[in-house]
Amino acid sequence: MHGWVILGDAATKRVNGQEVIVTAHRFGSLDTAIRAWEDNERRRMVHELGNLGRLVNDALDRLRQAGNT
Template structure:
């Protein structure tokens, strides 16, 4: 929960130049809402890094195949 600015019943944080605003809304507490957002963000980033890793591996495989021809 590092870097969040708490303003009453809302929290804000700047991520990649975009302002994120979280409210307790459906999570019951602001703490739970922030944790849910951070969990979702962590999973999204892991997924994107996995996709990037596959792309790099595929590219390296193609380069190795082209070199061996």
């Protein structure tokens, strides 16, 4: 929960140049809401890094194939 600014039942944080606002509304507590957002963000980043890794691997494979022909 590093870097969050707590404002009553809401918390804000700047991520990649955008302000993220999390409220306790759906989760019952602000701590739970922040953890849920952070877990979701972590899963999203892992997914995007996996996609990037596949793109890089495909590009390297194409380069290797081009060098063998």
